[in-house]
Amino acid sequence: MANARVTVHPEARIDSIEPEVHGHFSEHLGRCVYDGLYTDDTADENGFRDDVVDLLADLEIPVLRWPGGCFADDYHWEDGVGPQEERPRRRNLFWAQGRDDVPEESNAFGTDEFLQLCEEVGTKPYLAANVGSGDPQEAADWMEYCGYDGDTELADRRRENGHEEPYEVPYWGVGNENWGCGGQMSPEQYAREFRRFATYMGSMDNLMLDYDVDLIACGFEGHDWNHRFLEELASGRWGVDFPLDHLTLHHYYGRAMTVSESDEDDYDELLVEALEMDYHIERMAAAIDAVATTRDIGVIIDEWGTWHPEAVPENGLEQPGTVLDALSAAAVLDIFNHHADVMTMSNIAQTVNVLQCLIETDGDDAWARPTYRVFDLYAPHKANEAVTTTVDTPTRDVERKDNDLPLVGASASVDDDGETYITVTNLDCRDAHSVEIEVDGGVSADDVADAQVLFEGQDADLEVDASNADSFAAEELDVDVDNGVLSVDLEPSTVAAVTLE
Numbered sequence: 001m002a003n004a005r006v007t008v009h010p011e012a013r014i015d016s017i018e019p020e021v022h023g024h025f026s027e028h029l030g031r032c033v034y035d036g037l038y039t040d041d042t043a044d045e046n047g048f049r050d051d052v053v054d055l056l057a058d059l060e061i062p063v064l065r066w067p068g069g070c071f072a073d074d075y076h077w078e079d080g081v082g083p084q085e086e087r088p089r090r091r092n093l094f095w096a097q098g099r100d101d102v103p104e105e106s107n108a109f110g111t112d113e114f115l116q117l118c119e120e121v122g123t124k125p126y127l128a129a130n131v132g133s134g135d136p137q138e139a140a141d142w143m144e145y146c147g148y149d150g151d152t153e154l155a156d157r158r159r160e161n162g163h164e165e166p167y168e169v170p171y172w173g174v175g176n177e178n179w180g181c182g183g184q185m186s187p188e189q190y191a192r193e194f195r196r197f198a199t200y201m202g203s204m205d206n207l208m209l210d211y212d213v214d215l216i217a218c219g220f221e222g223h224d225w226n227h228r229f230l231e232e233l234a235s236g237r238w239g240v241d242f243p244l245d246h247l248t249l250h251h252y253y254g255r256a257m258t259v260s261e262s263d264e265d266d267y268d269e270l271l272v273e274a275l276e277m278d279y280h281i282e283r284m285a286a287a288i289d290a291v292a293t294t295r296d297i298g299v300i301i302d303e304w305g306t307w308h309p310e311a312v313p314e315n316g317l318e319q320p321g322t323v324l325d326a327l328s329a330a331a332v333l334d335i336f337n338h339h340a341d342v343m344t345m346s347n348i349a350q351t352v353n354v355l356q357c358l359i360e361t362d363g364d365d366a367w368a369r370p371t372y373r374v375f376d377l378y379a380p381h382k383a384n385e386a387v388t389t390t391v392d393t394p395t396r397d398v399e400r401k402d403n404d405l406p407l408v409g410a411s412a413s414v415d416d417d418g419e420t421y422i423t424v425t426n427l428d429c430r431d432a433h434s435v436e437i438e439v440d441g442g443v444s445a446d447d448v449a450d451a452q453v454l455f456e457g458q459d460a461d462l463e464v465d466a467s468n469a470d471s472f473a474a475e476e477l478d479v480d481v482d483n484g485v486l487s488v489d490l491e492p493s494t495v496a497a498v499t500l501e
Contacts (some may be wrong), residue, residue, distance in 0.1 A: 004408040004435045004477070005392040010420055011440065014387035015341040015367070016380030017383040017413055020124070022375060025347035026305055027069030028105060029095040029354055030316020036352030036361055037117060037292030038109045047108075048117055051366035052352060055359050056121045059376060063171065065126040065302055066114050067346045068122070070094035072173070075415055077142045080110020092183060100312050111146065112158075115167045124170055126302075126347070127214075129201070131193055132183040139362035140200040140325055143172065146340055147209045160239035162432050171345070172201060173216040173302070177250065179225060182218065187225045188406045190218065191232035194244070202243035203439075214245040216300060223283040244292070246344055247284060248300035251277055252307040253328070253357075259308055259320045265400075267324055267390045267429040267460050268460035270306070272401045274328040277301065285342040298344025298349055304332065305348050305356030305371075317354045317409035323472075323493050324460040325356050330495045333378050337411035340386035348375075360464070367469035373454050377474055380421045384413030389422075408490075419449070420500040428488035429460040432488050440486025443500055450499040453477040453490070460493040 026219045027033050038047050062226040074093040081087075087107040096103050111127075117172050117297045119335040120124045127146070129139040141154055147156040158166075174197050177189045184192065205213040217233075219226045226247065233244065253273035257266045281299055288297045308329060310402045330350065336343050348371070358372040368376075407428040413421050426433050435491050452474040464472060477496050480487040490496055 003394055004433050006408070006410040006424055006435060006437045006441045007147070007390045008386040008412040008420065008422060008437065010414050014386040015339070016390060017337055017340045017384050018344050019255065019380050020345040020413050020477050021336045021343050022379070023063035023065065023126070023345050023347040024061050024351045024358070024383055025069070025349045026351045027063040027095070027354070028067055028071045028092060028317060029350070030096065031068060031098055031353040031361070032350050033109050034097055036105070045115065046116055048120060049361065049366065052129070052359055053117070053120055053360065055366060055368055055372070056123070056351070057373065059358070060379065061121060061123045061344060062382065063347070064118055064121070064125045064351065065173070068128055068176055069176065069303070071245055072128035072176045073130050073134070073178070073182040073460070076129055076134065076138065077111055077145075077255050080107040081112060081145070081157070084108050086385060090095060096316060098312060098316065100357050102412035111142070112161050112499070115146065115163070115169070120343060121197050122466070125167070126171035126172035126173065127169055129197065131178055131197060136197045136200040141196055143169070143201060143213070144208060147204070147211070149210065150208070156449065167213045170211065172215050174201065174246075177216050178189055179220045182220050187229035188232040189239060190228045193234050195233060210316050213429065216242055216246040216248055216302070217244055219247045219249040219284060221251060221280060223287060225269065225285045226284060227291065234291050245296055246298040247288060248302045249282055249284060251301060252303070252305060252349070254306040254308050259322060262461065264385060264430050268396060268398045268405045269400055270324065271328055271331060271395060271427050272398045272403050273371045273406050274331050275335070277332050278306070278338070281335065281339045281342065285339070299342045300340070300345040302345065302347040303347060304350045305329070308353055309356055319355060319368035320463040321357070321360060321371065322460065322464070323370050323455045323458050323462050324429065327425065327427060327460065327493055328376045329356070329371045329494065332408050333374070333425060333499045334411040334423065334425065337363045337381060337386045337413060338389070353455050361468060365466040367464065368472070369464050370455065370472045373472050374475065374481055377452065377454060377495060378423060380499070381411070381413045381423070384421060386411065386413050386414045408435055422498045422500070424488065424490065424496045424498070425495045426492060429493045432489060432491050436485065437486040437488065437498065439500065443481060443486060444484070445481040448479050448481065448486070448498065449501045451477040451479045451488070454495040455493055458493070463473045
């Protein structure tokens, strides 16, 4: 007998799931860029790792954020353009590169390399401008270098550096964590800085660019900060019509859970922390609604994921890639689907080798982590219409978090042809659960076009490496249909997807 029930309401539409909600983030930190995305020892004439590029291209990532992170607010873009042998070697004020704990930046990988990588992968770029130690002219010049098609010194410099046509960068972050490493600013101070930067950056696409630019402001998990920032921003001359397109915050979890020393209680605690994403999105949306009532401002989570104690600056923030981490990613992606009406982007941290990366490299090897498999399984949701999904599930009390963990989660979406895509996750790392899936109007066995499951028979703390990476791929899932209701049996720590025609 089923002990959980998922009910899908295809006619109760939420909104379109922006593809950018499945976005990614890369910073000059550890082995993310050098030895991750880029290396001198490669067959690729541009310096990119073919194996990593292929994995990212196969995933069809929609957007990639760069150069940070904290690195962005001490990064000066002109250091990283032009002939590589002439680029200055600079400090990396916040992070070490590689595994040698050296806080230096070669600038071998700069603006043109990043934007060329985006072209190879087929993704949109998202650049984070330096507010903490930079100025509005530097940011506006960067936009001109990247995107202007006319006859100026900066546009000509881009052409001399090998790219005749403008790059058309659609997303620009105005700083990063300016409440912290980006300048230790109060919300009012940052609002004034944002207004100053946006005066110049926001004017670029009015006259000099042939495409629209979205400006992204930094928010904070302390939500009073966001409300104060928006109020100060709205008090300016332009009021709520000031050019702010998205407000973002960062949400990491699992900082107290060392993977090799944890038990099932720790797993529950981490998953509850991941599910706190729902609270943060609701609070951000409420702050926007309360202050910027005449603006369509989207919610972005442009850094998120697990951050375990194993990940420290000395090792380039590297940590094991596990089924548990992937399970938490599925839970978060379900939350994003439920909030499709306000979510405009997210960027998991980070793309390669760092924190909850999707891809790991070691020498000549590169492989997909379990989290990569979840993003691949959830890919059909992209650009679909999210629909209301209710879940009747058993829960478990998580004493240390003073909260309950729902043991089964789900979300669903519908494409233009009426095909329904349903993802269901067993967040219980101890026990299996039998789940009934009911769709308004009922379904028949002939309606089930495909059913897959991840991580059957694999423990939550199972780590991926080059030798076992293929074992994390999706497998066929058995689905029963009786009286118009689907039934699936989910082993502990599994993620499933069902396609209905």
